[in-house]
Amino acid sequence: METVEQLRDRLLARFPAAKIELVTNPSAAAEHSLLIDAAHGRDIALFLRDDPTLRLDYCSNVTGIDWPDKEITDITKTTVADPAGASGATKVVEQKTTRIQPGYLEAVYHLYSMALKHGPVILRLRTANRSDAVTLPSFTPVWRSCDFQEREIYDLYGIIFECHPDLRRLLMWYEFKDHPMRKDYVEPDDYEWEPTAHGAILEKAKANRLTSAPIAGDAATPGPGSAPPATKSSNTEAKP
Template sequence: METPEQIRDRLLARFPGAEVTLITNPGTAAQHGLLIGTAQAAAIAQFLRDDAALQLDQCSNVTGIDWPEKEIIETTKSTVPDPAGGPPKVVEQKTKRIQPGYLEVVYHLYSVALKHGPIILRQRTANRTDAVSVASLTPVWRACEFQEREVFDLFGVGFTGHPDLRRILMWDAFKDHPMRRDYVEPDDYEWEPTPHGTVLEKAKAHYPAPAVTPPAAPAVAAPKEAKA
């Protein structure tokens, strides 16, 4: 099977101007991936499926990842002369920058016909707020349909071109997306039939206050009848 680098080069030759970037994986598996732009994603996916040397005819897994905004500290080194006439000194300067957050969708592709894989494809959204759509690859690999719906449901990624994009695990009226890193679990546990442990403590906050029974008035002895 061709390496990800070779596939990247062939994609760039086949689709001039396309966004295709090699993303290395430093882990033990070393499954490096190809980050592709959403504008060319559908055409690239079809090429990977139909190319005679690749025949990536199966998508086994579609995964969502939430990458929140984070602060990155970069260190640069420079050499400055020593005012005292000694050897030059190396000075380190640290700068901080904010890397905007985004959502990512990862596809694992295999060839059943040629018995090789996986090839990892990645798509990224522009941010985590109002530009959260990527291209659906369901028209190329039908196995993506339910898995893209799951990513839509749990991460909030929109899939342009998906034939039936709707929630698959949560109900339609459910708010937010439970797999986002900043998701806050609701504490409305008053419906829990058998609360216990920490759930019981959360449920108690929603229980109605017990009715207060006013204290009974003290008994008053009946007046004694006067003797004749």
């Protein structure tokens, strides 16, 4: 199979208007990927599927990734003449500027060919931002295996896949409002104190203990279902 660079060049020749970038992968796996723009996404996908030398007929895996806004500190070094001007020595002035790199959501597609038994070709698509422009073209019309996986990404990350035949939440219930796999998702805090908690849970539990109402008082008022807790102590395998 041709290398990713060759594939990028061939795609650029075929789709001159498209923006296609090579994203290198510095890990030991060294599987580089192609970042393609959303506008030409569907055309490129169809081309990859039907091209006789590639025949990427099998979309194995679709992954959603959240890249939140990142604060980047640029250090620009400028050389200025020494104000003292004694021996013509120069002084290096460091200027720090911080800028916010806007975050985005990303969908990664791993494509293989079952007919020719090669792969993977990795495609990446990025949304414009994380809040309102979160639309990407759906590849479900090209590869049906994307169906549930794109629904899952819509559910957990909030990417809206255009032309998906049935874009509903896959895992959470339909009334759910959040996108829980995003990095800034705050889960509902329903941790209570327990004797065997550890680490992060214990910290949350401690915080709850300080803020919550006195708990011992609740136990004193017997509710209508208070009979079962009384029997707990008689079990040898009672909850610790």
